[in-house]
Amino acid sequence: MEEKKTHIDVARVCELAHFDICAEEMTEFQAQLDNILAYVNKLDELNLDGIEPTMYGQPVVNSFREDVVTPSLPREDVLRNAPDSANDEIKVPKIVE
């Protein structure tokens, strides 16, 4: 069983998701999220022993494709979507982690 969450820190989530929101929104969303969480926590009133968490809405499994090559996109089209490119590679600011 995963640790029960009673609070989600909107500021932390925004930081992780690279979202920039203003202070007003921060307060507004924090209240909304706390509400939602309180609603979901109602589940705790039930005895859920031995019940697996529902991860998928439909009772469908095993959607596979065969290992067969299909055409890729023309490179010019792909590179047109990128902000910049050089030598057929997508160009980004220098990154070294």
Add this chain to the structure above:
Amino acid sequence: MKYIVSIGLETHVQLKTATKMFCGCNLSTDCPPNTNICPVCMGLPGALPLMNKEAVKLTVMSGLMLGCEISKYSKFDRKNYFYPDMVKNYQISQNTHPLCIGGGVDITANGAPKHIRINHIHLEEDAAKINHYARHSGIDYNRCGTPLMEIVSEPDMSSPDEAMEYLTTLKQILVYAGVSDCNLEDGNMRSDVNISIRPEGQEQLGTKIEIKNMNTFKGIYAALEHEIARQTAVVSAGGVIQQETRRWDADLGETITMRTKENAHDYRYFPEPDLLPVVLDDETIDSWRKLLPELPSQKKDRFVEQYAIPEYDANVLSAQLPVADFFEKTIACGAQPKMVSNWIMTELLRLLGESGKELADIPLTPESFASLLKLLDKKTINMPTAKELFPELFEKGGDPEAMVKERGLGQVSDSGAIEGFAKQVIEANPKVVEDFLGGKGPALQFLVGQIMKLSRGKANPQMAAEVIKKQLGV
């Protein structure tokens, strides 16, 4: 103070499929940059992933080879992070319900058998390749979305040597099973290394350091040696190891801090809503089990049993599947097993090593190899002739029987001819004959050599020696 080392490896292995994990893009490695990409692997809005069944099959086969329990139910999750090697801003991976659980790899450590446990094997997609230049970085997304199997070991290895042994055995098994080429140069097999030390007598593992993305065995060995020395020095001086991720700098020969625990990633895993769970029944798993080859260690035991060759030979021959197959095919063509084994281990492996070629690339067939060895076995040709013909067969192939006939290389076992040569040699070398009769053994070799010369290499050397001794009345 003595310290105990604990090493665990997370090994990423690219699977040998024709297409990517969640789209039909080609996986050939020799394509120009950014030519094998589509809306799915570029994460374009609205594009949906569809799972490659072959990748699931190869992962399950790996699990079966490594003694894992195959999950009846597994699912995929999103691992969220921001880095330009993954366009979607998340990698599809398996966080909570991996395809294979448990299992292990049997290695030899200090001459004794040791079992390295595997925690689990999960399936995920590889990221793109980033090239760094002076003023910018360039990205080639061809690799993005390649099926990647991650084999996570328990921290059961206690030295760099054991880690090498584990990786070598793992690679051998995976190549045998045909699930991956495990080509290190092409980055088919990369490992993250976890390492900690603790004082002898302490039960609990020490704080672990992770070293990311090592793609050579040599690099892993060097990084482990360096990290053991570094951690031992810190702890011996009364310091404390902080949990962190480090990077191996091969040029400097040391590990460097990448990020500390405070800056550790929070991947915010959640179930991938665009994919359905994988449910495998016994029938499917059994049908894949039937595709498994014999394990290298099983093959070795069978070789000893079936062909009555020494354990050492069996070990060498079973180490690589193509060599093992070549050995068995040559025997099936009628050659004598121990003879085949000797010739593979000396002549064949030497020429392969010198030429840098693979067995699959050379024209020598098991049929012509067997034919050569049978000619030698029947004494139709002698050893020097066989050794002379072999490199030619290795380079160009051909029918040894026809070559021997055409070039008149058949061994002279006709005692009349050899007696004639012996007579000449004895008359021409009175001093050597005297030495021999005086008890100098090597003198006989010289006389035999002279007969070989006269016969242009075709005399049967054993018979030549016999004839000389007979003529000299020894």
